[in-house]
Amino acid sequence: MSVGSVATGTTPKSRSSRCSGSRLYTPFSNLSRLSLSCPGSWEGARSRLWSIFVQRMTPAQVLAPPRQLRPIANPVPVLVCLETIRVAWAEGLAVPDGGALPPAVQAALDSQQAKVAAAVSPSSVTQQRLANKSRGNRDSVQRAQCWWLPYLVMEYEVNQVLITPLGGEIDKPIFMYQVHFDVSRNSEISMQCYLRAEEPKRGEGADDLGNDVFMGGIKFIPNFDDGGQQDQWYDLVGGPGKIQIGVSYQPMTQSLSIEDFELITVIGKGSFGKVMQVRKRDTSRIYALKTIRKMHIVNRNEITHTLAERLVLAQVNSPFIVPLKFGFQSEQKLYLVLAFVNGGELFHHLQREQRFNEERARFYSAELLLALEHLHELDVVYRDLKPENILLDFTGHIALCDFGLCKLNMKADDKTNTFCGTPEYLAPEILNGHGYNKAIDWWTLGVLLYEMLAGLPPFYDEVTDRMYEKILNDPLVFPPEIGPEARSILTQLLDRDPTQRLGVNGASEIKKHPFFASMDFKLLSQKKLQPPFKPNVTSPVDVSNFDTVFTVEPPVDSVVENSNLSETVQAQFSGFSYYGANIPVGSVQS
Numbered sequence: 001m002s003v004g005s006v007a008t009g010t011t012p013k014s015r016s017s018r019c020s021g022s023r024l025y026t027p028f029s030n031l032s033r034l035s036l037s038c039p040g041s042w043e044g045a046r047s048r049l050w051s052i053f054v055q056r057m058t059p060a061q062v063l064a065p066p067r068q069l070r071p072i073a074n075p076v077p078v079l080v081c082l083e084t085i086r087v088a089w090a091e092g093l094a095v096p097d098g099g100a101l102p103p104a105v106q107a108a109l110d111s112q113q114a115k116v117a118a119a120v121s122p123s124s125v126t127q128q129r130l131a132n133k134s135r136g137n138r139d140s141v142q143r144a145q146c147w148w149l150p151y152l153v154m155e156y157e158v159n160q161v162l163i164t165p166l167g168g169e170i171d172k173p174i175f176m177y178q179v180h181f182d183v184s185r186n187s188e189i190s191m192q193c194y195l196r197a198e199e200p201k202r203g204e205g206a207d208d209l210g211n212d213v214f215m216g217g218i219k220f221i222p223n224f225d226d227g228g229q230q231d232q233w234y235d236l237v238g239g240p241g242k243i244q245i246g247v248s249y250q251p252m253t254q255s256l257s258i259e260d261f262e263l264i265t266v267i268g269k270g271s272f273g274k275v276m277q278v279r280k281r282d283t284s285r286i287y288a289l290k291t292i293r294k295m296h297i298v299n300r301n302e303i304t305h306t307l308a309e310r311l312v313l314a315q316v317n318s319p320f321i322v323p324l325k326f327g328f329q330s331e332q333k334l335y336l337v338l339a340f341v342n343g344g345e346l347f348h349h350l351q352r353e354q355r356f357n358e359e360r361a362r363f364y365s366a367e368l369l370l371a372l373e374h375l376h377e378l379d380v381v382y383r384d385l386k387p388e389n390i391l392l393d394f395t396g397h398i399a400l401c402d403f404g405l406c407k408l409n410m411k412a413d414d415k416t417n418t419f420c421g422t423p424e425y426l427a428p429e430i431l432n433g434h435g436y437n438k439a440i441d442w443w444t445l446g447v448l449l450y451e452m453l454a455g456l457p458p459f460y461d462e463v464t465d466r467m468y469e470k471i472l473n474d475p476l477v478f479p480p481e482i483g484p485e486a487r488s489i490l491t492q493l494l495d496r497d498p499t500q501r502l503g504v505n506g507a508s509e510i511k512k513h514p515f516f517a518s519m520d521f522k523l524l525s526q527k528k529l530q531p532p533f534k535p536n537v538t539s540p541v542d543v544s545n546f547d548t549v550f551t552v553e554p555p556v557d558s559v560v561e562n563s564n565l566s567e568t569v570q571a572q573f574s575g576f577s578y579y580g581a582n583i584p585v586g587s588v589q590s
């Protein structure tokens with residue numbers, strides 16, 4: 001591959017993962033980039049890829065004799081916890097280090113709308129709400145578009161909430177906002193404060209929000225030893241000021257079904273089912289609901305791998321991995337409730353910009369390094385790292401998704417032989433059939449870093465067989481814009497000998513490479529470093545970063561006909577339900 005072809009190339013418009021074993025569809029990807037693994041996996045997938053794997057597929061024939069469908073028994077109520085957070089107002093906010101207000105904000109402060117907003121106070125909001133309540137009316141206090149005032153991004157278990165002010169002034173924005181979170185594990189609450197650089201645009205012409213001014217943030221783990229409620233001021237870190245926050249915690253019993261969710265928008269679809277943006281009715285939290293048809297995974301012998309994906313999602317506890325909130329089932333379907341991350345795929349942003357600068361590529365690869373390190377500590381090999389499986393959140397941090405190709409129980413010296421992954425990202429040891437271990441994830445990290453810097457994977461070719469030959473034999477060629485430290489780490493990550501590859505002795509040796517000399521991994525692991533890019537996301541329900549081929553489809557939980565699975569097969573799904581890492585299913589305590 002010539003240097004020129006790398007320098008002028010753009011990200012491929014279509015690529016698919018494949019596996020001679022299992023494959024679950026990616027929850028968020030564009031249909032043209034979804035994955036192929038078994039008969040009828042995806043419409044429009046390349047027939048040649050199918051021919052490679054069809055010989056290895058043996059669909060299970062486990063259908064029961066025809067019988068009348070019966071509803072699955074009501075699930076046993078389990079102990080769940082509801083966390084309520086109240087954000088009242090902030091005081092003493094200012095641009096850090098004595099910086100000036102953005103010109104657009106300064107101009108907006110002179111408007112009549114700003115003068116009206118400045119008159120809003122906590123007491124005026126409370127009085128209006130009480131008056132509305134006494135008249136039997138719903139709360140009519142509206143969150144005005146005070147775009148020139150600081151806003152907050154609250155995060156709990158990768159689930160983010162955008163909090164805009166009701167009014168106030170730059171140094172004292174009034175929020176009076178209450179939000180509920182479903183608690184599934186012991187996690188911290190984080191809150192970051194920003195000031196917009198300009199009035200936000202909407203639609204296709206909207207700019208990215210990377211110029212928004214970071215005004216500080218807070219992180220804390222609530223202490224409920226004092227009766228389940230606490231109210232206090234929290235000082236911002238990274239900027240002046242403080243925020244008054246109240247937190248309460250309420251245990252409750254609950255059993256989940258599809259009726260507990262309002263279906264909003266379809267955001268992904270495949271032969272196993274679909275992924276929808278949903279709102280949980282009791283907390284109003286926005287999630288991604290992944291539905292999987294039992295019949296399809298049974299016929300493709302995917303039960304074990306489906307349960308494995310559920311197991312991994314429940315185990316992970318990384319700020320850079322999309323976590324599982326709940327899992328439940330009906331007689332016909334499995335349901336996974338995941339955090340909804342709506343800043344768009346890294347693939348989307350890379351395709352639009354063609355390549356990233358070194359600072360941005362370093363930031364993303366560092367966060368992915370931490371995500372992969374966490375998986376390896378759990379003896380999980382990811383096996384399918386690519387831009388399509390990486391999402392950006394409100395603030396620009398990454399979130400790794402889609403664990404359909406992961407391999408569990410991979411100890412340090414273990415090897416596996418499953419032919420698995422995305423063609424552009426396959427490691428040489430997979431292609432030559434010699435078996436592979438965790439080191440394949442470091443190869444894919446190298447391929448991803450190269451693609452972010454150059455615009456194409458290092459051995460890309462439109463002809464798949466020719467690309468495989470390049471992966472096995474061609475020298476690594478760099479375009480001139482890739483610097484010496486980046487060349488060094490890429491050369492070591494893309495070492496064809498997995499025993500010599502950078503990372504074979506653990507993620508720590510990758511962190512020590514000079515390419516990451518400026519990266520504070522301790523701060524990064526706590527999300528205390530600001531991303532170099534912030535996507536334009538207008539609200540928690542914004543789906544503008546998802547393909548309209550999905551979002552125009554009506555969001556319905558479609559009926560599955562003739563799904564007569566035997567009781568023996570149904571029993572294999574008995575361990576699927578999930579209500580939180582610290583809350584055992586079936587145990588109800590007062």
